[in-house]
Amino acid sequence: MATIVSVSGSPSPTSRTTRLLRHLDERLRRQGHEVTPLEVRTLPAHALLGADFRHPAIVETAALFEGADGVVIGTPVYKAAYSGLLKSLLDLLPQYALAGKTVLPLATGGSTAHVLAIDYALRPVLSSMGASHIVPGWFTLDKDVTLGADGTPVIAPASARALEQVTDTFSAALGGRTTALASTA
Template identity: 65%
Template structure:
């Protein structure tokens, strides 16, 4: 069983990104992985923006990233880039903190024009931080995400299938890395 950190980069408490990520966490847990959540919006803003790694909440977040096998990073796309909250967290992490880790980038956005933001904005940063394996990311249109009253998410079959394939590939990669002792 691999340890997975599920990071939500949305600044909104009612975010479709966050609801979608929580549903995907359930699927990862069903694969036998231990999933821990990190909602960046819950970190103290002053400590986050000042990169105060001595602050207990920030130190805990850095520790969580450093001591996990895999990371799912979900972010809304704003102005063709990942969220500023996610940028703030990534900026304060040690440069090579993702070395030896498998990463799955996920994004949500209002326009298909933002579909390449994962590959052109987020993936280079993850590579620079030493991610050993970055699984092919997925972009989901906001209009495809319906948050139900119970907090679960409904997606049209093509979007659901694509996300499930991404999560399943991430889970398989984690199992393979664990089997190799990587």
């Protein structure tokens, strides 16, 4: 199946955005895709902030994008926009790093007032980077992403169903199996 890079643009080590992405990564793996998680916060800060295009970690990250069929981009919403950390990575990637890629944008935030951040802040950047197909994204409220007693992400049922739909649309655009999986909610 497809090779996917699943990018968390959250600066937090206990990020709800990252939890949500790792939950969706597992669904994509069960659909037959190869998923590589990427947490931007683990890249060297001096390379990101110093715009060091030649830093080995940045070169390796650009290669991940180049080799991917699809990209899931997840970000917390701050001030009605995607995270500055995510922007620092996107600024270091080649201008058309998403050319020929199918992209699924996701965002998390504390209020539904930020729901349009995907369409008005993130989608234009993804489009300008050459994404061939940006599937409809999804905004999830922070309160809908928690941790279970075993440490695994728990997504509120209504959000989980919506996320399954957008994930399955993304998977179908990549040629994945979507009908074989039962709802996990």
